[in-house]
Amino acid sequence: MGIDCLVLGAGQEVGKSCAVVNINGKRIMFDCGMHMGDPKHPYPDFSRISKTGDFDGALTCIIITHFHLDHVAALPYFTEVCGFRGPIYMTHPTKALAPLMLKDNLKHMINGMGDKEKFTSDDIDSCMEKVIAVDLKQTIRVDEDLEIRAYYAGHVIGAAMFYARVGDASVLYTGDYNMTPDRHLGAAQIDRLPLDLVITESTYGTTIRDSRFAHESEFLKAVHTCVADGGKVLIPTFALGRAQEICILLEDYWERRNLKVPIYFSGGLTIQANMYSKMLISWTSQKVKEAYTNHNAFDFKHVRTFDRSLIHAPGPCVLFATPGWLNTGFSLEVFKQWATSEMNLVTLPGQCIAGTIGQKLMSGKPKKIDLDPETQIDVRCQIHKLAFSPHTDSKGIMDLMKFLSPKHVILVHGEKPKMVKLKGRIESELGIPCYHPANNETVSIPSTHYVRADASASFINTTLCPNFSFKNSASEDKCTSELQICDVRVSEGLLVMQNNNQKPNVIHQDDWSGKTDT
Numbered sequence: 001m002g003i004d005c006l007v008l009g010a011g012q013e014v015g016k017s018c019a020v021v022n023i024n025g026k027r028i029m030f031d032c033g034m035h036m037g038d039p040k041h042p043y044p045d046f047s048r049i050s051k052t053g054d055f056d057g058a059l060t061c062i063i064i065t066h067f068h069l070d071h072v073a074a075l076p077y078f079t080e081v082c083g084f085r086g087p088i089y090m091t092h093p094t095k096a097l098a099p100l101m102l103k104d105n106l107k108h109m110i111n112g113m114g115d116k117e118k119f120t121s122d123d124i125d126s127c128m129e130k131v132i133a134v135d136l137k138q139t140i141r142v143d144e145d146l147e148i149r150a151y152y153a154g155h156v157i158g159a160a161m162f163y164a165r166v167g168d169a170s171v172l173y174t175g176d177y178n179m180t181p182d183r184h185l186g187a188a189q190i191d192r193l194p195l196d197l198v199i200t201e202s203t204y205g206t207t208i209r210d211s212r213f214a215h216e217s218e219f220l221k222a223v224h225t226c227v228a229d230g231g232k233v234l235i236p237t238f239a240l241g242r243a244q245e246i247c248i249l250l251e252d253y254w255e256r257r258n259l260k261v262p263i264y265f266s267g268g269l270t271i272q273a274n275m276y277s278k279m280l281i282s283w284t285s286q287k288v289k290e291a292y293t294n295h296n297a298f299d300f301k302h303v304r305t306f307d308r309s310l311i312h313a314p315g316p317c318v319l320f321a322t323p324g325w326l327n328t329g330f331s332l333e334v335f336k337q338w339a340t341s342e343m344n345l346v347t348l349p350g351q352c353i354a355g356t357i358g359q360k361l362m363s364g365k366p367k368k369i370d371l372d373p374e375t376q377i378d379v380r381c382q383i384h385k386l387a388f389s390p391h392t393d394s395k396g397i398m399d400l401m402k403f404l405s406p407k408h409v410i411l412v413h414g415e416k417p418k419m420v421k422l423k424g425r426i427e428s429e430l431g432i433p434c435y436h437p438a439n440n441e442t443v444s445i446p447s448t449h450y451v452r453a454d455a456s457a458s459f460i461n462t463t464l465c466p467n468f469s470f471k472n473s474a475s476e477d478k479c480t481s482e483l484q485i486c487d488v489r490v491s492e493g494l495l496v497m498q499n500n501n502q503k504p505n506v507i508h509q510d511d512w513s514g515k516t517d518t
């Protein structure tokens with residue numbers, strides 16, 4: 001028995017998160033994401049779980065950490081097309097919001113994907129009906145041997161880290177998390193648990209972020225300068241999470257500066273999403289909760305719905321449009337029109353998935369972007385990279401690993417060079433073995449198994465005596481020496497395990513003489 005972790009996605013990359021973890025014979029799939037920048041291989045390679053397609057026999061359950069597409073978008077395909085019928089767990093807000101994200105994605109994902117890989121809006125509904133919603137810190141018994149528990153992860157509304165235990169062996173899968181509060185969410189919160197393995201995201205594994213306030217001001221200044229000069233600002237974003245966070249920021253700034261420039265949300269989806277944000281107020285940060293009695297931070301006074309005809313309308317504005325990485329959909333349609341003017345500004349998240357237009361724009365400042373063999377976009381607009389993020393930075397990852405002190409760490413959801421550096425730090429600074437498997441690789445680690453044992457009277461006596469040791473320590477620059485007294489209190493004994501099913505026994509070495517029958 002032991003723990004095996006098969007990484008089916010987000011191994012040395014960001015995209016289609018999926019890890020299948022076998023804990024003492026129970027097999028859990030953590031996340032079931034889609035790769036948004038790779039239409040040829042959008043899903044994890046599920047055949048590695050079962051060659052015969054008997055997924056019910058091969059998996060005990062699925063756990064989804066949050067509603068982002070790279071963590072959940074392959075789920076309807078796995079349940080409705082591949083036919084998985086076992087239990088699926090996620091938090092209540094994730095269950096409420098994932099269908100919105102999935103249905104918004106449906107219209108984008110059709111392009112470039114094979115017929116066999118498609119699923120319908122009805123498939124999303126019947127998939128979500130199978131989901132069991134859980135509360136934070138609620139211990140769920142999946143079966144006689146497997147228990148799971150969700151912990152608050154920050155990041156987006158409903159995001160959770162999941163703990164899973166089988167016998168004495170236990171694992172924590174973090175999903176995406178944030179160790180510092182942002183405009184609308186609190187920081188991750190978790191108990192100190194005995195853990196054999198932590199599987200953690202490592203998106204910003206080498207970045208230490210300085211003041212969030214400074215980065216927010218930089219962003220607001222870029223937006224204000226652009227609209228003051230008559231330009232248009234495009235904020236490509238996913239409907240939930242980032243859109244709300246940035247909007248709270250802009251609303252506050254518009255109010256303080258008494259700005260009249262319109263802020264638009266594209267389509268009905270974001271409006272619907274804001275309705276959900278209002279309903280899910282108990283999941284937001286303490287600050288938003290406290291202020292809620294006299295002002296709901298999600299009641300956006302300045303925001304209006306965008307109409308397609310406004311794309312070519314004169315005058316400045318700010319537009320939130322989906323999807324976030326400009327790979328397809330309405331944000332790309334608007335980008336094609338607005339990118340050609342120096343007056344306009346496009347903001348991009350700090351991390352874009354490889355293969356998307358967002359990622360191409362971030363790697364240097366290309367003058368032209370090839371959309372397809374026939375279409376080329378002249379990129380003359382300004383580009384602003386958002387330096388604040390809903391992911392933890394490297395300090396947050398190190399702090400969490402130090403706090404939890406698991407026996408092993410596996411890094412996922414990050415770029416390989418960053419993982420290599422972070423792995424080095426976790427091993428050298430914390431002394432914890434750390435792995436960064438590529439997709440379709442398995443890491444095997446031993447699991448903890450506690451054995452109850454009797455102890456002999458003479459062994460117990462040795463544990464009661466202090467075990468002093470004296471050390472002379474002299475500092476190099478001063479010629480002084482100090483005497484240090486340590487009580488190591490380590491007792492040595494022999495663990496005796498007999499063949500005839502008797503309980504194991506810990507004895508003192510003096511007890512050993514004459515025991516030739518064992």
Ligand SMILES: [Zn+2]
Binds near residue numbers: 066068071155176
């Ligand atoms: Zn996420």
